[in-house]
Structure formats: C-alpha cells, structure tokens
Amino acid sequence: MTKDRTTGLASLAIGSIYCLSTFRVPIFEAGDDVGPRAFPFLVASVVLVCGILLLIRDFRTAHRKPFSWGFAEDRRVWMWILLTIAGGIVYGLVLDWLGYLIATFLFMAFVTFFINGGKHLENLIIAASFAVVSFVVFAVILKLSLPRGLLSVILSF
Amino acid sequence: METVFQHLMQGFEVAVTPINIVWVFIGGLLGTVIGMLPGLGPATGVAILIPITYSMSPVTALITMCAVYYGAMFGGSRASIMINTPGDASAIVSCFDGYPMTKNGRAGEALAISAIASFIGGMLGMIFLIFLTEPVAAMALKFGPAEKFSLMLFALTATVTLSEGSIIKGFFSMGLGFMLSTIGIDGQSGSIRFTFGLESLQDGIDFLVAMIGLYAVAEVFKNYRTINVQYDVDAKTIGKVWIKWTELKKSLIPMLRSAPLGFVVGVLPGMGGTIATFLSYATEKSLSRNPENFGKGEIVGLAAPESANNSCSCGAMVPLLTLGIPGSGTTAVMLGALMMLGVRPGPILFEQHPEIAWGVIASMFLGNIILLIINMPLAVPLVQLLRVPQRIMLPLILGMAFMGTYFLNYSSFDFIIVSVFAIGGYMMAKLEIPIPPLVLALILGGMTEQAYRNALVISDGSFATFFQKPISLALLICAGISLIYALKKNKKITAYHP
Numbered sequence: 001m002t003k004d005r006t007t008g009l010a011s012l013a014i015g016s017i018y019c020l021s022t023f024r025v026p027i028f029e030a031g032d033d034v035g036p037r038a039f040p041f042l043v044a045s046v047v048l049v050c051g052i053l054l055l056i057r058d059f060r061t062a063h064r065k066p067f068s069w070g071f072a073e074d075r076r077v078w079m080w081i082l083l084t085i086a087g088g089i090v091y092g093l094v095l096d097w098l099g100y101l102i103a104t105f106l107f108m109a110f111v112t113f114f115i116n117g118g119k120h121l122e123n124l125i126i127a128a129s130f131a132v133v134s135f136v137v138f139a140v141i142l143k144l145s146l147p148r149g150l151l152s153v154i155l156s157f
Numbered sequence: 158m159e160t161v162f163q164h165l166m167q168g169f170e171v172a173v174t175p176i177n178i179v180w181v182f183i184g185g186l187l188g189t190v191i192g193m194l195p196g197l198g199p200a201t202g203v204a205i206l207i208p209i210t211y212s213m214s215p216v217t218a219l220i221t222m223c224a225v226y227y228g229a230m231f232g233g234s235r236a237s238i239m240i241n242t243p244g245d246a247s248a249i250v251s252c253f254d255g256y257p258m259t260k261n262g263r264a265g266e267a268l269a270i271s272a273i274a275s276f277i278g279g280m281l282g283m284i285f286l287i288f289l290t291e292p293v294a295a296m297a298l299k300f301g302p303a304e305k306f307s308l309m310l311f312a313l314t315a316t317v318t319l320s321e322g323s324i325i326k327g328f329f330s331m332g333l334g335f336m337l338s339t340i341g342i343d344g345q346s347g348s349i350r351f352t353f354g355l356e357s358l359q360d361g362i363d364f365l366v367a368m369i370g371l372y373a374v375a376e377v378f379k380n381y382r383t384i385n386v387q388y389d390v391d392a393k394t395i396g397k398v399w400i401k402w403t404e405l406k407k408s409l410i411p412m413l414r415s416a417p418l419g420f421v422v423g424v425l426p427g428m429g430g431t432i433a434t435f436l437s438y439a440t441e442k443s444l445s446r447n448p449e450n451f452g453k454g455e456i457v458g459l460a461a462p463e464s465a466n467n468s469c470s471c472g473a474m475v476p477l478l479t480l481g482i483p484g485s486g487t488t489a490v491m492l493g494a495l496m497m498l499g500v501r502p503g504p505i506l507f508e509q510h511p512e513i514a515w516g517v518i519a520s521m522f523l524g525n526i527i528l529l530i531i532n533m534p535l536a537v538p539l540v541q542l543l544r545v546p547q548r549i550m551l552p553l554i555l556g557m558a559f560m561g562t563y564f565l566n567y568s569s570f571d572f573i574i575v576s577v578f579a580i581g582g583y584m585m586a587k588l589e590i591p592i593p594p595l596v597l598a599l600i601l602g603g604m605t606e607q608a609y610r611n612a613l614v615i616s617d618g619s620f621a622t623f624f625q626k627p628i629s630l631a632l633l634i635c636a637g638i639s640l641i642y643a644l645k646k647n648k649k650i651t652a653y654h655p
Contacts, residue, residue, distance in 0.1 A: 010588075011329050033614055070587075077378070081381070089573055111555050117548070134556070137209075
C-alpha cells in the first residue's frame with residue numbers, strides 16, 4: 001500500500017459516506033431555494049474526484065514506495081499516542097466531579113509518568129506545579145470560572 | 158491620507174494604555190517562548206495561549222493575541238540560530254547562516270541581527286499595511302455574494318496550489334475542511350446536518366478546538382519520536398547580544414530590500430513566511446559580491462530572511478483584517494481567536510469599529526518595539542529554555558492544550574473532538590496531506606457556503622452569475638492561473654525526479 005493509494009481509498013470512502021449522508025439531510029419548506037444539500041454535494045464530488053485521481057496516479061507510478069503506519073517499528077510512539085488520548089478523555093470525564101486541581105494533577109502525573117519515565121518525584125512536582133500555577137493564574141488572577149469539585153469546600157472563593 | 162493618520166492616531170489612543178502595554182509585553186514574551194520551541198510554531202502558540210485573553214476587554218484581548226503572534230514570529234528563529242532546529246517552516250532559512258554563525262562563536266551577533274532585522278522588517282511591513290488596508294477594505298465593501306464566493310475559492314485554491322505537497326492531496330484536505338464545516342445546524346434552512354445523532358455536534362465543530370488538536374497535540378505526537386533529544390545551549394559561548402556598526406551597515410540594504418518582498422508574499426494567500434524567506438535568501442545570494450560565503454555564517458544571509466519573514470507576517474494581516482480571509486494556518490488561528498472574542502474581521506470592521514481595527518494595527522507598532530527590547534537584552538535567558546528536555550516540555554504543552562480546550566466551551570465533549578483531530582492531524586502528516594487547506598476550509602466553510610447559496614438565489618440558480626460579474630470573473634481567472642502554474646511546476650519537478 002502506498003501513500004497515494006491509502007489517501008485515495010480514504011478519499012473515496014469518506015466522500016461516499018458523506019455523499020450518502022447528504023441524501024438524508026432533511027429539506028424544509030422554509031429557507032433558501034438552493035437548500036442545505038447543494039454545497040455538500042459539491043464538496044463530496046471534489047473529494048471523490050481527488051480519490052479517483054490519486055488512485056490513477058498510484059496506478060501509473062512505476063516505482064511505488066510502500067508506506068507503513070509504523071505500528072511495529074514505532075510501537076512506543078503509537079502506544080504513547082493512545083495513552084495520551086485515553087488520558088485526555090478520562091480527564092474530560094472526571095473534570096467536573098474531581099474539580100480542576102485534582103483532575104489536572106492526575107492527568108499531568110499520568111502523562112509525565114509515561115513520557116518522563118520513572119522519575120516519580122520530578123513527575124509529581126511537575127504535575128502539582130502545573131495544576132496549582134494554572135489554577136492560580138486562571139481562577140484567582142484572571143477570575144475565570146473553574147470547577148472546584150471535591151475541593152469546593154476549601155476553594156469556595 | 159489625512160484620514161489614515163487620524164485613524165492611526167485614534168488607534169494609538171486605544172492601544173497605548175498601561176494595561177495594554179503590560180499585556181503586549183506578556184503576550185510577546187510568551188509568544189517568543191512558544192515560537193522558539195522546536196517543532197512548535199506560531200499557530201500552536203496562538204492556539205494554546207488563547208485562554209489568557211478570556212477575562213480581558215475585546216481590544217486588550219486582540220492586542221494580546223497580536224503580541225503572541227508577533228512574538229512567535231520573533232522567537233521562531235532563536236532555535237534555528239542556537240540549535241539548528243527551526244521553530245517552524247519559515248525559520249528554516251535562518252538555520253543556513255544563523256547556525257554557522259553560532260558555530261563560529263558569533264551567536265550573540267546572530268541573535269542581535271535577527272532581532273534587529275525582525276524589527277526593521279516588521280516596522281516597514283506595518284507602514285505598508287497602514288496604507289493598504291483602507292483601499293482594500295473600501296473595495297471589499299462592494300463585494301456581493303458572487304464576488305465573495307469567488308474570492309474564497311481563489312484564496313483556498315491558492316493555498317492548495319502554492320503550499321508544499323501534492324495538489325490533489327491539498328484539494329482532498331480542503332474538501333475535508335469543508336465537510337467538517339457543514340456539521341451542525343444549517344444557518345439558512347435550520348436543517349440538522351451530519352451530526353450522526355450526537356447532540357453535542359449540533360452547534361458544529363469549534364474551530365479552535367480543531368486547531369488545538371491539529372497543531373498543538375498532533376505536534377506533541379510527532380515529537381514523541383525524538384523524545385530523547387537534548388539540546389546543548391551554553392550561555393557563556395553566546396557572548397554579548399550586540400552587533401558592530403560595520404556589520405549592521407552591511408545588512409541594512411538587504412534588510413530594507415527584503416521587507417517589501419516579504420510583504421507582497423504575505424498579502425498573497427497561500428504564500429507564507431517559508432516562501433518569503435527562501436525568496437529573500439535567494440535574491441540576496443544572487444546580488445552578493447561574495448555568494449560563496451552564504452551558508453558559512455554570512456550575516457546578510459540571516460538578516461534578509463528575518464526581515465522578509467516579519468514583513469510577511471504584516472502582509473498576511475491585510476487579507477485577514479480587511480477581507481476576513483486568512484492566508485495560512487497561523488492567520489487562520491488568529492481569525493478563530495478574533496471571532497471567539499466577538500470581532501468579525503472584514504471591511505465592515507473598518508467601517509463600524511475603526512477603533513478596534515486601528516487599535517490592533519497601532520498595537521503592532523508597539524509590539525514591534527517591545528519585542529526588540531525582549532529579544533535583545535533577554536535573548537540569553539530566553540534561549541536557556543531550549544535546554545529544557547522534551548520529556549518535560551511535551552507534558553506541559555499537552556497540559557496547556559487540554560486546559561485551553563476546556564476553557565473554550567467548558568465542555569468535556571471537546572476533549573474527544575480534540576483527540577480525534579490530534580490523531581487525524583498525525584495521520585495526515587504521515588500520509589503527507591497538507592493541513593493548512595483543511596484549516597482554512599473549516600474556518601471559511603460557513604461563509605463560502607452562504608455566499609454560494611446567496612449568489613445562486615439572486616441569480617435564480619444560474620451559475621453564470623460567477624462569470625458575469627467582472628471582479629468575480631477576475632478572481633476565478635486568478636484561481637485558474639494558480640492551478641495551471643502549480644500543475645506546470647509539478648510536471649517540471651516530476652521531469653527532474655521521475
């Protein structure tokens with residue numbers, strides 16, 4: 001699989017799904033005569049044409065360079081990416097409940113743990129400093145509303 | 158002419174207040190730091206520093222964002238000079254002679270001339286900007302829907318064709334951006350489109366959330382590969398950040414020559430700082446009496462592109478402020494930040510809120526002076542930051558990116574959106590799909606669709622309207638020319654490297 005072929009197939013897949021979804025967009029009596037489907041159809045056709053052109057180019061290329069996502073050789077990078085995303089989503093889910101300070105500390109401790117390795121004390125200091133400094137800057141100095149969560153009794157200002 | 162000066166003076170009255178000066182300093186300093194970090198360019202800097210403006214008045218917020226943008230431009234070349242690793246693509250050229258200067262023990266001179274050239278380029282760029290904004294804004298007021306649609310089509314086509322990478326992939330990227338822009342409730346008919354039943358998507362995708370994912374978080378992902386790199390910056394070897402008069406005299410004409418060149422490149426959509434700096438470097442090398450010195454630590458080879466780069470960033474403000482059309486990823490993020498602050502750049506801004514438009518322009522003058530002050534005496538402590546290991550820097554950037562995302566809408570659903578865009582941006586980079594067309598199409602998508610539909614409603618569904626109006630036709634011809642030029646250029650490249 002080359003980069004062109006991968007991109008071409010992705011173009012065709014995305015363009016087709018989008019085109020089919022455009023047929024399902026409801027059209028109301030109100031609004032302009034052109035309607036909410038016209039522009040999406042135009043966009044879908046551009047993406048589909050791009051997909052076809054990329055596949056043609058790939059087919060006509062004599063010396064194709066194979067492309068790899070690097071799941072095997074860059075295993076650590078992909079693992080870290082997945083961990084970051086998982087950590088970010090969990091951070092979002094617990095933010096209101098735990099409050100900004102605790103949730104941010106835990107998120108930062110988690111990412112420094114896998115990025116910075118086993119220097120636990122350094123990681124905890126970075127995580128705690130980031131959470132406290134950002135809280136002071138945004139919630140205290142700039143007076144932005146930040147969730148207090150479990151610490152709402154102590155941080156009731 | 159008189160009104161331009163009156164407006165500028167009015168702008169200075171708005172911009173020059175103690176609080177604004179303090180924020181220009183802080184914004185410029187933060188922008189310099191972010192712009193300096195390897196791999197993290199101005200777009201990332203502006204995207205993750207938006208939250209600092211939340212509690213400010215709109216004018217102060219705008220001025221701070223401009224200072225961040227400008228600071229990132231100043232800071233971009235610090236890493237090129239010190240560690241041969243550009244902060245962003247437009248700082249690549251600064252490596253050519255900046256790093257050899259450092260190796261020759263002239264790091265102090267290199268840092269000084271880089272700051273002075275950025276200052277001169279920025280100041281000249283500002284002067285061109287002042288004289289160009291009013292006529293462009295006045296002309297843009299006459300644009301109807303057909304002209305607006307053609308203008309946006311031209312801007313996007315030029316971004317695809319003039320930026321690096323494959324043209325077909327560029328158009329695919331643009332298509333993706335348009336697709337994403339159509340998610341949510343259609344403003345003209347009220348239909349809910351492409352939300353796949355998710356209520357959180359009804360308001361559409363927040364542009365800035367997408368930006369933080371595509372630029373900040375995806376950049377961190379890319380840097381995971383080079384996590385163990387440790388840059389060695391020794392303060393003792395930098396010496397005094399100053400420059401001899403003879404060296405300055407030698408660089409003066411090249412700096413003055415490069416500023417208008419950079420500005421023109423900046424005004425054109427799709428041609429950002431990268432092209433401006435390369436053009437300026439090539440021009441100076443061909444005009445030099447000693448071209449063989451270029452690449453070995455020639456001061457002109459650093460001064461000229463630095464001047465062109467900052468002048469280019471002023472040029473990029475012309476279409477942004479007068480037409481509301483960004484020409485690069487960074488200016489697109491700036492547009493997103495302005496819109497979030499309730500300011501819609503475009504010709505109407507100059508007519509209805511001249512104090513905001515001119516306040517921003519005046520603040521850029523102020524920013525330029527403050528940044529020169531930051532970048533000369535504070536250069537040595539600032540470059541020390543390059544010693545902070547990636548292992549510590551990357552978690553901090555991640556923390557700022559997620560925190561910035563939360564501040565945008567106080568919605569934890571945005572954490573999912575930011576993650577999707579981050580992994581999408583990383584995969585696009587792996588497949589060599591350019592990201593700027595997606596970014597521009599995403600932010601201009603709503604307006605493009607509106608102009609397209611309005612033009613067709615007015616013309617009773619006839620597409621001829623886009624070709625019958627002279628300005629619209631001229632813009633479509635420009636789009637066609639940029640496409641043909643790019644195709645020819647590609648053919649030439651393929652002929653040399655089959």
